[in-house]
Amino acid sequence: MINPNLARQHNELYKLLAEMKSLGYNIESNADKIALNINLLAGKINIHLQSEDKYLYSLLLNSQHTEVRKIAKDFIAEMGHIAKTFNEFKIKFNTKNKILNNINEFKLEYPKIMNAISNRLNKEDKKLYVLL
Template sequence: MIHQNLTRQHKELYKLLSDMKSLGYNIEPNADKIALNINLLAGKINIHLQSEDKYLYSLLLNSTNPEVKKISKNFITEMGHISKTFNDFKLKFNTKNKILSNINEFKLEYSKIIDAIFNRLNKEDKNLYILLK
């Protein structure tokens, strides 16, 4: 059940990230949609992280297998860095005006943050969620 819920959340996040990536090819006319999606992504990530913390990590950190504990701790540490980077990005660019007033910096950071989150989800799918099976 835990695995299914987290996998469903990942599918939703992948879809949103894909939509955001396509909007990023033409930022100026899509700035309002991009800002909305940044805020939507923040909400979905927040819910997902709460689910992982409450169900996934509590389970894995209590494993009797030391390797499972080690992998879990590494994922927690890595996510802290990604989460902070995304939160900083969100605060800088969560409105149309913020995006358009600093569009060059936005362009540099936008694809990097989307790729970082996408790569993290993919890494969880391949290396973390298999520990639940």
């Protein structure tokens, strides 16, 4: 059974990502809200990763089943890449001025990072949490 805290965190992340997606339709007008949400998302992701390390991966990595351990290791490696990419994005675009000063680059990267995080959450829901 999935830890209720992890499920709640996923719901909060999905909600924040949906809000961020809607703000992305008018970046210039919403740059301040987008920057705030980038910082909120970073905090929520950090807390979520800590929770997964404590409650999820420690359990899966100690599984008696080789395949479960392999899946957990693969998810950890993939998340490391996504977390690194998001952190670089956050550093580049965590203020209104940074967004507006690099608007073209932001417009390219914003949907990619939002989709990567959303896809990761979906993948966890469908392929990882079912192992519990």
